[in-house]
Every structure is written in structure tokens, then in C-alpha cells.
Amino acid sequence: MERPGRLLLQSELRVRNAAYDVSLSRSLLIWKRRTSSPVYHPFRPRFCVPLFPRRPDPGVCHSVPVSEIISVREEEEENGSRQRDDGSWKKIREREGKDCRQAFTVLYVERCRQHRWRCAEVTFTCSDEAVCQHWVSSIREQLASNTSRPKHLLVYINPYGGKRQGKRIYEQKVAPLFTQAGISTSVIVTEYANHARDHLKMEAELKKFDGVVCVGGDGMFSEIIHGLIWRTQIDCGVDPNSTEEALSPCSLRIGIIPAGSTDCICFASVGTNDPVTSALHIIVGDSQPLDVCSVHHNNMFLRYSVSLLGYGFYGDVLSDSERKRWMGPARYDFSGLKMFLTHHYYEGTVSYLPAKGIIGTPRDATRCRSGCVICQHNGQLNSERSEKYEMDEASDSESSGEWRTIRGKFLAINAASMSCACPRSPKGLSPAAHLADGTTDLILVRKCSRFNFLRHLLRHTSKDDQFDLTFIEVHRVRRFRFMPRHCQSDSDLELDLHENSKRQIFSQICKDHPACGCAPAYSSWNCDGEILTHTAIDVRVHGQLIKLFARGIEELPVFEDLSNPCAI
Numbered sequence: 139m140e141r142p143g144r145l146l147l148q149s150e151l152r153v154r155n156a157a158y159d160v161s162l163s164r165s166l167l168i169w170k171r172r173t174s175s176p177v178y179h180p181f182r183p184r185f186c187v188p189l190f191p192r193r194p195d196p197g198v199c200h201s202v203p204v205s206e207i208i209s210v211r212e213e214e215e216e217n218g219s220r221q222r223d224d225g226s227w228k229k230i231r232e233r234e235g236k237d238c239r240q241a242f243t244v245l246y247v248e249r250c251r252q253h254r255w256r257c258a259e260v261t262f263t264c265s266d267e268a269v270c271q272h273w274v275s276s277i278r279e280q281l282a283s284n285t286s287r288p289k290h291l292l293v294y295i296n297p298y299g300g301k302r303q304g305k306r307i308y309e310q311k312v313a314p315l316f317t318q319a320g321i322s323t324s325v326i327v328t329e330y331a332n333h334a335r336d337h338l339k340m341e342a343e344l345k346k347f348d349g350v351v352c353v354g355g356d357g358m359f360s361e362i363i364h365g366l367i368w369r370t371q372i373d374c375g376v377d378p379n380s381t382e383e384a385l386s387p388c389s390l391r392i393g394i395i396p397a398g399s400t401d402c403i404c405f406a407s408v409g410t411n412d413p414v415t416s417a418l419h420i421i422v423g424d425s426q427p428l429d430v431c432s433v434h435h436n437n438m439f440l441r442y443s444v445s446l447l448g449y450g451f452y453g454d455v456l457s458d459s460e461r462k463r464w465m466g467p468a469r470y471d472f473s474g475l476k477m478f479l480t481h482h483y484y485e486g487t488v489s490y491l492p493a494k495g496i497i498g499t500p501r502d503a504t505r506c507r508s509g510c511v512i513c514q515h516n517g518q519l520n521s522e523r524s525e526k527y528e529m530d531e532a533s534d535s536e537s538s539g540e541w542r543t544i545r546g547k548f549l550a551i552n553a554a555s556m557s558c559a560c561p562r563s564p565k566g567l568s569p570a571a572h573l574a575d576g577t578t579d580l581i582l583v584r585k586c587s588r589f590n591f592l593r594h595l596l597r598h599t600s601k602d603d604q605f606d607l608t609f610i611e612v613h614r615v616r617r618f619r620f621m622p623r624h625c626q627s628d629s630d631l632e633l634d635l636h637e638n639s640k641r642q643i644f645s646q647i648c649k650d651h652p653a654c655g656c657a658p659a660y661s662s663w664n665c666d667g668e669i670l671t672h673t674a675i676d677v678r679v680h681g682q683l684i685k686l687f688a689r690g691i692e693e694l695p696v697f698e699d700l701s702n703p704c705a706i
């Protein structure tokens with residue numbers, strides 16, 4: 139908790155007819171109820187008024203960081219009933235000689251359960267109009283001096299994401315908050331898939347905006363990053379398709395108003411998929427860097443990914459679920475169960491470049507949280523590394539011996555660049571993964587029995603470690619490649635010719651008869667909810683390439699007496 143700095147303003151004001159000492163500094167707004175008869179304690183100095191000062195009474199003393207004030211508005215209060223400030227009302231009351239007080243209302247962020255934020259308000263009244271106006275203008279000045287808050291936003295709404303509530307969620311829950319906070323918006327309701335991506339790439343006048351907001355799910359967010367990253371590279375003279383060039387980071391921040399089916403990016407970066415919470419993070423101007431993976435096939439750019447790149451189980455779930463979009467978010471549960479029962483495995487070779495010199499491993503107990511020191515440390519390391527990028531790329535070559543290779547049969551190959559926490563799995567696919575450390579966690583689930591795979595899946599929803607199983611391995615990597623067995627070199631294939639020809643025949647038959655247990659040759663990649671057209675891929679992590687209007691998941695508050703200005 140911040141300590142109050144030099145006071146800008148201090149007055150005695152009233153809140154619901156009780157007298158409060160109210161003070162404003164650059165960092166805090168504090169209102170503290172005046173106590174008429176302080177409790178005397180012979181062994182405590184006088185400033186320790188409460189006998190049990192462990193927790194200040196919330197009814198007596200409040201403090202709000204100025205950075206979390208949403209807005210302030212003038213009101214008038216007459217005989218207890220409040221009115222919005224409006225000149226005509228004021229004149230009438232003056233003529234009639236009624237008891238007329240000036241009032242102003244401060245709207246601010248209040249934390250609720252499970253990382254949710256709400257917009258709370260408090261109305262202060264005073265009899266002196268000049269004092270009241272001084273308060274309003276001082277608070278407005280403080281808000282205006284905060285340059286990280288967005289003033290103009292470009293908003294894209296996917297009306298068909300999730301339960302098709304995107305438009306309603308934006309209009310009813312988000313737009314009124316933006317208006318209160320004085321944010322102007324240009325809103326585009328998308329008319330077709332990739333509308334937002336193409337508009338960002340080719341048309342949007344990005345200079346006019348302080349950020350881009352998407353209302354939808356992970357697929358909609360994916361459209362936004364594809365448009366924005368591509369546009370940034372073109373503006374900076376970088377070839378967006380290059381496998382080797384260092385990409386330029388995007389300066390515009392992206393806000394996500396969750397209205398999709400999984401909402402994993404929002405959940406993993408804010409801690410909840412609540413539209414009001416996300417809107418408030420946008421208003422206060424939060425900033426959270428995010429890693430982005432580029433995916434190439436034979437030196438041809440395919441897509442970017444920020445959350446899950448999954449082959450096998452998650453690829454199959456996605457392919458199957460796309461045909462069931464009419465079911466809404468429940469399609470994933472249906473296809474998830476179906477693919478679990480189908481139990482297909484896939485053969486191939488995974489090679490990866492372990493992340494060197496970083497802090498942290500995928501089996502850590504520490505979690506990526508707001509102000510994460512691991513992301514800061516590893517982010518710094520990555521930016522130093524990209525400065526001497528050319529040299530580094532040379533040492534990344536297979537001949538340097540840094541690459542490791544694993545051949546095998548896999549039920550799933552997942553790369554989680556963030557925890558991938560979502561309502562289905564609150565701790566995520568890789569609970570210790572970091573939002574902005576420049577790495578991705580490569581999780582290999584080898585062929586095992588259905589029972590063992592179920593044990594692994596169930597651990598996504600329990601406290602048990604989902605990697606503590608003999609058929610799972612997990613590596614924190616900067617780059618990896620996958621080659622399905624049937625794309626391997628001729629000499630590799632010759633070795634398996636006999637087995638291969640047998641499987642080709644069976645895979646034809648078994649496409650329609652999955653219950654026979656014979657696996658098809660290929661799965662597909664689930665890339666943040668989009669199906670990739672190629673299976674052999676080369677994936678590279680670009681540390682902190684984009685920024686979100688978020689601050690990472692906040693730790694649950696630990697009450698500290700001395701750090702709370704109200705307790706002093």
C-alpha cells in the first residue's frame with residue numbers, strides 16, 4: 139500500500155452526514171471519520187487511537203490510490219437528497235432559501251472476490267462552494283496528469299463470440315464506464331471473420347488512438363494481434379514474414395473485454411473473465427507485456443500464438459469442436475470428452491532450444507503475478523540477447539549442440555506461453571508459466587493408457603502437479619520445432635516402411651471407426667483456438683512483443699498495519 143506523499147488538499151467534509159477528515163496527495167485520497175471522543179489508553183502514544191489497531195474499521199477510514207480513481211463529478215445535495223449539478227436547480231434553491239450543500243462524487247476501483255474489480259463511489263458534501271470546486275478541480279488535475287490512461291480507443295466487437303453476448307456486454311457494462319472516465323471510442327462491430335485483423339492491417343488510423351480493445355474470445359484477440367503486429371512491422375520496416383529478424387514491439391496496448399468461449403488470455407493476465415474488471419483495468423491505464431510466438435512452416439509464416447499451441451489432444455478437440463459452434467462454449471466439453479475416449483496418439487520428432495540463463499522452471503511453486511520479478515529479469519536478459527541477435531542465432535544452429543531432440547509417440551504436444559488458466563482449469567496448462575519471460579513451456583504427453591491420461595487431465599483442476607507423472611516431460615524453451623513422423627526424411631521413413639504401410643491402410647479405415655483404437659497419422663495444431671494448415675512447424679518466442687491493458691494477477695491482499703496510512 140502506498141504512503142501518502144505531500145498533501146495537496148485537506149478539508150473537513152461530510153459523507154452521509156458524518157464528518158470526515160479528507161486529504162489528497164499525488165498518490166492517495168484518504169477519508170477518515172472524525173472521532174468525537176478518542177479512546178484513551180494509558181500505555182499507548184496518543185496517535186494510536188484504536189485499542190485494537192490490527193485492522194482499521196472500513197466504516198471509519200478509507201484510502202484509494204489516485205491511480206485507481208475513475209472520475210469525479212459535481213453534485214448538489216439538498217436536505218439529504220442528491221441531484222446532479224445543473225445550474226437551474228441551484229438557482230431555484232437559492233431563491234427559496236433552502237439548506238443547499240455542494241457535493242462531489244468520486245468513482246473509484248474497489249476490489250471484490252476472485253480478482254474482480256467494481257466501480258464504487260463516495261459522495262462528499264460541504265457548505266462552501268469554492269472548497270467543493272477546488273476539490274473537484276484538484277482531483278481532475280491529478281487524473282489528467284496520469285499519462286498512462288487512454289483517452290481514445292478503437293473497439294472491435296465480435297457479435298458471434300462465446301454466447302453471442304459481445305454487443306450487449308459492451309453496451310451495457312463497458313461503454314457507460316468508458317463514458318464516466320471521459321474515454322472516447324470508435325466502435326466497429328465485425329461483420330465477418332478477419333474483419334478486425336484486416337481493418338487494423340490496412341485501414342485503421344492508429345495514430346488517433348491510445349489503444350485497441352477487443353470484445354470477444356481468444357480467437358478475436360488473435361485477430362487483433364495479427365493486425366497490430368503486422369502493421370507495426372511494416373511501419374518499422376521489418377519483414378513480418380521473416381523467421382530470423384527480430385520483430386519490433388507494438389506500442390499500442392490491447393484491452394480484452396471477455397465475451398468468448400475460453401477467455402484464457404484475459405483469465406491468465408487479470409485473474410478473472412469479468413468484463414467490468416477488464417474495463418476498469420483499461421480505464422486506469424494498466425500495462426502488462428506479453429510474449430508472442432511466431433509459427434513458421436518451411437520458412438513461411440503461418441500465425442502468432444500467445445497462449446496455447448497444442449498438437450494431438452487439443453488440436454483434435456478444436457477441429458472437432460469447430461463443427462459444433464452452434465453449441466457455444468459447451469462444444470469444447472463435448473469434443474473434449476469425445477477426444478479423450480478416442481485416445482489418438484501421434485508420432486513425430488520434437489526438437490527444442492532450452493531457455494538458458496533465465497530464472498525459473500516449469501515445476502516452480504512460484505506463480506507469475508503482478509509486477510513479476512522473473513518476467514522483469516528474464517525480459518531484460520532477452521532484450522540484451524536480441525541486441526546481439528545475429529551472434530545468438532548462429533549459436534542456435536543445430537551444430538552448436540544446444541538443440542535437444544526427442545522422438546516418440548505423443549498424446550499431446552503443448553506449448554504454453556502463459557499459464558493458460560481459464561474457468562475449465564483455474565491454474566492452467568502450465569501453472570508456473572510466465573506472461574512476459576520470453577519463453578514457452580513445452581509439455582510432452584507421451585502415449586499412455588486412458589486411465590493415466592485422465593489422471594493428468596484431472597490434475598489440471600486439482601492441486602496436484604500435472605507434470606509429476608512418468609509419461610510427461612516439460613521444458614522451458616525459447617524455440618522448438620515439430621516434425622510429424624510421416625514428414626521425416628527418406629532414410630528415417632525407410633526404417634519404418636513396413637509398419638508405415640500397414641498404418642496408412644488402417645488410418646483410412648479408422649477415420650470413420652475411431653473406436654478400433656488405430657490412430658490417424660496426423661493431428662493438427664490448435665494455435666490460440668485457430669487450426670493451423672501445416673503440421674511441421676518452427677516456433678520462436680518473441681519476448682514482450684505486445685502489451686495488454688492489464689497488470690498480471692494481483693496477489694490476494696495481506697493486511698499490513700503499518701503500511702496502511704489509515705492505521706497510522
Ligand SMILES: CCCCCCCCCCCCC/C=C/[C@@H](O)[C@H](COP(=O)(O)O)NC(=O)CCCCC
Nearest residue numbers: 355356357398399400401402446474563595666667
Ligand atoms: C476431465 C477434466 C479435464 C479438464 C481439463 C481441462 C483443461 C483445459 C485447459 C484449457 C486450456 C485452454 C487454452 C486456451 C485455448 C484457447 O485459445 C482456445 C480458443 O479459445 P476461444 O477463442 O475462446 O474459443 N480454446 C480451446 O482450445 C479450448 C480447449 C478446451 C479443451 C477442453
Ligand SMILES: Nc1ncnc2c1ncn2[C@@H]1O[C@H](COP(=O)(O)OP(=O)(O)O)[C@@H](O)[C@H]1O
Nearest residue numbers: 299300328329330331354355356357358398399
Ligand atoms: N462477425 C463475425 N462473423 C463471423 N466470425 C467472426 C466475426 N468476427 C470475428 N469472427 C471470428 O470468430 C472466431 C471466434 O471468435 P471468438 O471471439 O474468439 O469467440 P469464441 O471464444 O467463442 O471462439 C474468431 O476466429 C474470429 O476470427
Ligand SMILES: [Ca+2]
Nearest residue numbers: 429555572577
Ligand atoms: Ca512466457
